[in-house]
Structures are given as C-alpha cells and as structure tokens.
Amino acid sequence: MAHPLISKLQSIGELGDDDLLLLEEVGKDIRRFAARRDIIRDGDKPDHVHLMLDGWACRYKILREGQRQITAFLVPGDFCDVHITMLPRMDHGIGALTAASVAFLSRDLMRQLIDRPVIARALWWASLVDEGVLRAWIVNLGRRDAFERIANLICELHARLNNVGLMAAGAFELPLTQEELGDALGLTPVHVNRVLKRLHEQELMTMRRQRILIPDIDRLRSTAGFDPSYLHLAGPGSSRERAAGAGAPLPAMSATR
Amino acid sequence: MAHPLISKLQSIGELGDDDLLLLEEVGKDIRRFAARRDIIRDGDKPDHVHLMLDGWACRYKILREGQRQITAFLVPGDFCDVHITMLPRMDHGIGALTAASVAFLSRDLMRQLIDRPVIARALWWASLVDEGVLRAWIVNLGRRDAFERIANLICELHARLNNVGLMAAGAFELPLTQEELGDALGLTPVHVNRVLKRLHEQELMTMRRQRILIPDIDRLRSTAGFDPSYLHLAGPGSSRERAAGAGAPLPAMSATR
DNA sequence: CGGAAGATTGAGAGTTCTCAATGCCTGTGG
C-alpha cells in the first residue's frame, strides 16, 4: 500500500521503480502515539527521522511562562525532523494532536533516500514550500486581526487538504480545540471563541465538533484576503507550475507547517 | 578576497581547494542597489540566484491594504532566493535596506555549487538554521508583547552579528527606521517608538542614529526571555555543534536568513 | 449518572492602534 509520503512525492515528481522500492522500506518501523502525546521533545537528539503516516501533529515551542506557540501543523506525509540530519538537537517540540502513526526512519535509510536524485529534489521542493508557509504564518500573525487571522488559517488548511484529496464539499475535519487554534494564531481561547462566533454569524465558516464547514470558500477567501500563491499549488488550468528556467520536472503540493 | 559566503561556509564546514576555487566564481557578476530599492519583486521569476555581498536587505510581503510585513533580514553571505532553483516564482519581495552589493549567480554556477558535497552540506545547514529563525519569529509575534518582542529581535541580531564578527563591545549598526522595525515585529511605528523609549529608560538598550547600544546583554536577554539555542551557534568550548550521528553529503539547501 | 474538558458569555482592564501635531536631523541650494 502506498503510504502518504509516496503520494506526496509522486505529486511532485515522477518516481522510478527503484525509488518506489526504496520507499517501501519507510513503512517498516511504525509506532503509534496517543492524542496529546509528545512525539519529540524540545532538546531531544533523536537518532531516527520521524515521518507522519496518519493523524495530525504540530510543532510547538513553550515559553517561560508556559505559553505555547504552535508554528506548524503536520499531516500525513510530512517529516517531523529532517533537521536532526544536520543540527545537533531539536529546538522545538512536536506533539500529536490526534492519535497518530509515525514511521521511524534510520539515518541510513534517510541517507539512501536523499541519494536518489528524484526523491531529494522532491523533498527539497517540499521544504521550500514549507518555508513559504512559515513566512505566510508570520504575515498572518504580524499584520492581521483575529478575524482575518482565523479565516486565513482555515483557507490555508482548506487549500492544502483539498490538494491532497482530504476535502469533501466545503467541509473537513479539523482535530483542534479552540485553545489549540489560539496557540497557533497567538490568541486566547476566549477570543478565538468570540471570533468564531462572528465568522459563523456572517456565514463565512462554522467550526463544530472538530469539523469545519465552509458554505462559500470564495467568499471566505476574499473577506480573509487569502492569497494561495505561496503554496505553489498546481493551478486548475496550468498543467503544473514549472520552475522558471531549469528543466526540472517539479510541481506542487505542499506539506508541513 | 574572501567574500562573505566563503566565510560563512567556512564557519560551518571545512572547504577544500576546489571548493574555494569554485566559490571565487561567485564574485564575478556583482550589481549594486541603492537603499530602499527592490532587489527582487513579488511574483518575479529571476533567472539568477542572488547573494548578498554587502549591506542589509529584507524579505517582505505587502498585503491588500498596503501593510508590509518583513519576514527576514538578510545580511552579507545570505542568499535571497534559492527558491527559484525549484519554485516557479517569488512569493514575496526582497528590498535593500541600505546600499547593497549583490552577486548574481547563474543557474549553472548554482548547480555546480550544490554538486559539491561540502558546500551543499553547509548550505543545507544554513537553510535549516534559517528555518529555525523563522519559527522563532513566529513565536515572537504570537506570544510576546511589544516590549519583549523588540528586545528579543535585538538579542537575535546581536547574537548573529556577534557570531560573524560584526559586533563591537555592546554596540552595532542597525540600519532600520522605527517604521521598518515595526514592519518586522507587527507593530506601528508609533508604538515602536514608545517601547524603545521604555527600553532606554530601563537601560536595557538604546537605538539612536541607526545604532544599537546594549549596556548589559545578559540583562537584556534575561528580561527578554531570549534563548539563542535555535541559532545553533558554535558554543565557546564546543568546537562546533555536530549532528548526533552521521555526516552525510546531502543535497538541498535553501534560503537565507 | 457524575466528572472533566471544552465551549460560551459577561464585565472590566490593558495593550496597541489611529489621528494629529510638533520637534529633530540631514542634505541641498543659495
């Protein structure tokens, strides 16, 4: 069975048979984490690379006074910590938001993956997109009020999930409490609640029982001022975006954060 | 003459003679930009990779109502847009903050650089650190008030500049107006001004004439709650931090900052 | 059915923003 990483890489580049063979190795060591459990802690020096196979997780950092800031959401196909291939230790933690399955890849396997040009290239693409997502997150926190902020995050998740086929007619699962949403957006849970109410009243979106309903995505996008270009998703018409010059076959899809 | 990229890479890894020879090529096509000029615009599809050689620049994004959010400061040795090696177009702009010299590297040269294992590895390290800086930026915007926010940014710049020898006894050049500082921190220039005044009154730091004075960096750090671990700087004793296990040649690299 | 976590709602306090006026500095032209 094709795991999420395979789908993700395939949506970016053309994988060869040997690539696929190697990628099969990835599913060999799988571990499960319960919801709200840490997958990796700040300061850890993991000796495996972790890959999300199922469930949601988030990157987060805890400050002095115990406040938490979430810096990214991880969904199946996202790596938790490519960092540790190069950096000495984790500078943030990763926690499971739902029950989750995580593949543990040995350093050796990771190296083999990276030695495959097509895979390496796809991973690089994904990492650049992730960086764009981080920048968008900064813009969201720095320049938008709570209303636009929430709407924008939902638009982003909508776009990303839609892109990997996890969307059903204007609705999707969002396994987050209002508090977690606040930790991601730099808001208190109380304020998240009030703004959510306002979004609901204006019929822009509804969050109920870990589920998001969006009656009219275009209207939500325009009132949120959402511009998906940073996700570099393949446009409907555009067969696929293409790097300006070089002749690399590399399209879109996002990931992480 | 050794340009900033060489110093930067050398501080990360041991460069061979052929590496150095290749890096000499980097200085062949240099262009200058006046202060406040765009180096690259949002949406551009540059066919060269740009490298900062001298001066400061910033990544930024302009929103609907014209508000600007700065997402990174670029100093000599930082790449402006490794992205375009893979992604189709810029999803943000880059502007010179001071007069700046920028090296233009052809795609071909860029490819040759990436083919060098040591250089690729160093670039990848830098890119991972940059990602950590982006996450720290998010934490700063999401969970700190204006006072800690400004103090933290200054602490970070202090640490980074100190690390590359651009610091002189508790003081350094910061070629930013209060408005630009606000654009980086998600604050209005008026509020930046008031908080700067408070920081000055408490003798934590002074910003005057594009220059930062820090009487006691440890005090500033502790009141700011600054934790430099995300910069992964070489500790004084520790020759260099080192990845837990292996050392492999790797591909990618990413951007700047 | 009882508990506990999460969602709601109200009231009051703080932080940050907006609008505006004024002061300071630097570079230019006379």
Add this chain to the structure above:
DNA sequence: CCACAGGCATTGAGAACTCTCAATCTTCCG
C-alpha cells in the same frame, strides 16, 4: 555658512482590539 524641505522621531489623546478573570453550559466518557 545659513535657510529650508522632507523624512523620521516624539508625544498626546482617544478609540479599538484582545486579554484576564469568572461563571455557566455542553459534550464526551467511564
């Protein structure tokens, strides 16, 4: 060398947005 213009820095006052503290209601589960 001095006057003036324009950009930036300061300061004041009031408005807006978010937060804190608390109480109450719902929903989920054992």
